[in-house]
Amino acid sequence: MIGGLTVYYRGEVLDFLNMLLTDDAAPLMRSRIVFSSKIDVERLKAAVLASAQIVPEIFAGYQADHNRFVVTDQPVNDLVHEVQSPYSPENGAFDFIKGPQLQLFVIHHDQYDVLQAFMSRLLTDSTGFKEYLYLLAQAYNFDDLTGYQNERRLRPVMTQLQRQFSRPRPHPNLTTDAVKLPHYPGITLSHGGHVMLSSKQFMRVRRVAKAQDVGISEAILAAYAKALQVLTGHTTITLPCPINFRRFTPEAEKTTRIANLTGNVFLTIKVDVDAPFSTLVNQVHDLLTTERERAAFLYRLTNLQKMNHTMPISLMRKVTRRWLAQRPLTYTNFGVVDQQRLKFHGLTVVNCVFSGAFRITPTMEIAASTFAGTCTLSFNSNGSERDYQLSMKILENIQAQLLVWAQTKLTTTTSVEHVVNTKAE
Template sequence: MGGLTLYYRGEVLDFLNQLLTDDDAPLMRLRIVFSGKIDIERLKAAVLASAQIVPEIFGGYQADHNRFVVADDQPINEIVHEVQSPYSPENTAFDLNHGPQLQLFVVHHDQYDVLQAFMSHLLTDSTGFKEYLYLLTQAYNYDDLKDYQNERRLQPVMTQLQRKFSRPRPHPNLVTTAVKLPHYPGITLRHGGHVMLSSKQFMRVRRVAKAQDVGISEAILAAYAKALQVLTGHTTITLPCPINFRRFAPEVEKTTRIANLTSNVFLTIKIDADAPFSTLVKQVHDLLETERERAAFLYRLTNLQKMNHTMPVSLMRKMTKHWLAQRPLTYTNFGVIDQQRLKFHGLTVVNCVFSGAFRTTPAMEIAASTFAGTCTLSFNSSGSERDYQLSMKILENIQAQLLVWAQTSLPSPATGDEVMPANG
């Protein structure tokens, strides 16, 4: 055979992710540490099985047509790579226009393997990346996937959104103080940084968030804003907060949503340096509630969807860039990684961390993910060593604020035991 090419139409949020990433490959990153050695041939077979459901993983992306192009002769070795420690896969030049939308690197250590996965944001969002990991795990375990399907269309979710929000209102022009981090000269390298909240520390954070009726993401965003205020002196800071549209659509058995179904709302946070941190978290919570009720994101989405079906991509790109500026400081939340769904046959997963896009400093994306009760805050960046140190300082400031909030906002249980309520 050979020579057959299949085209898979992109959705409007795929196009949006392409539009907002001029220089950096819009990638997400996953790192899994195993207790032993993974079966490479079994992993390759699992990727091929998953491609029956998500064929786009083998495709290049044609930006001018907003579509994925998949040839029938894509070799598995273009996706699965074996390397020896201390090889650093993040320094690979990823070509998403011509190459696959997924890259897997098995990094061999003496007694164990580490799997580093990179997935394109053109194909899916953070939740979709996690769904792909679960699908890959099922395929690795030889589960029967023949009745599975992947739902990438935005329209079914839009229909549900339009029922819920009958009259979305346009967003007023976003007038914000541009918060810019300093950018230091030096050799540009790709860096990855992270801080962790242990399971005991994160349990305390969850407990105080529950007591104050706020979300973990809201607390992280408040700490992010406060860290930026301390660093830059700005007291008004705009940060995007992701909204996952999957929660507005009913779950369908044996259907994955490895797709872009997340959009941002923008929260303009005003920081009083003397106010307690809990007041700032409450402000972020209230701002997010207001944005959800106004449903301005749906207004923008509806217009984009109409444009996607009526305009050439080149004209759509030009128009969209006028009213949808890229924000240099972003946040993404991968949420809780389900340990029950992450069981590779014969292996124990020692650690699993998702992180977000590589951003060229002074732009920055902070990502949160939770595995085995431990919360990891991370970033991936391209910049100098001093840029990296600055980003680490921001992460450490966020971590410190969350820990102080958790310690001072609630008394510890009399027994000293860290026990969460059964429904927590």
């Protein structure tokens, strides 16, 4: 008990939305932080307890019928675990309904430690996960956290959105005919795969993206769509693109936003097999611009917020499920990891990679994160060996698209199809 009391923390509508999307996979995000030496585990436990003064929900269970988090105790040893390499915590079962919403594993190697952090999407999104790790680093460093607070409310964000988008229009079609990947028989195992763009390679990608006036996520989504076209033959691909609502509101001093403040827009991408990749990237850019101007995400948020205050949860669940587009193929952007904020006293962070949930094939979630200038694209899956190989082909196709695009002058019409088709064989 916390002071002998059970404490309830109200959930927001986007927490509830994430709960509805977790039928077949633990709603988690994972980070893997490699240190150059050994971490002080007791100091880490103290940092967790200190961070819980600001984000008490990390110790909570989640009551879906009431959309709330429940904290009855703070057993730090149930949250921080010490294990020896080659132990793989991702093969374990995570129950974020019973709680807690965070699990930390210190994996001891001979000369160094690896910290694997798993956080529930019921509590926060990809940006909020990073914010929590920054907060944990501050607590580990004995920084003064007096006066810090965590802002989880959606209302301030919606108020600002409504000022910017006065008349949001509903999306014309909330149900999408998604491309389905094949599913191969075999023994089901947990797999993790990734490809990397080195700092030099990613610098070239950023340079050509800037010259073309497009975003990195737009380029990745274009490459994702092209890879799916190559491997499935479909020329119409619908993919979700995350929008971080935090960017619509200013940051406040001593305030973290470890919360679900990200929504998706759905881009229906037409892949012209004969067009250069730069044309496809421009199409994705234009589609995303249109979706942002339409502000359909605000229309849905407004209705969800109203239902949250007027409907019983059971009825809200039935209504909301009808709105949810099927998402067998998803994309999560963790963005750039701030190396200055991810500093633990006495330790050097050698590498840090973020990834998403273990999806049951043929569903798939691709995650992108950047650390020290290196961009990593990753996935986690439960499936057969052939399923894993197919997912790796998708990543390799995306990598090939981006690398050839980065080497192609924008004034030329060089096509990258030959390179990517070779990768797919």
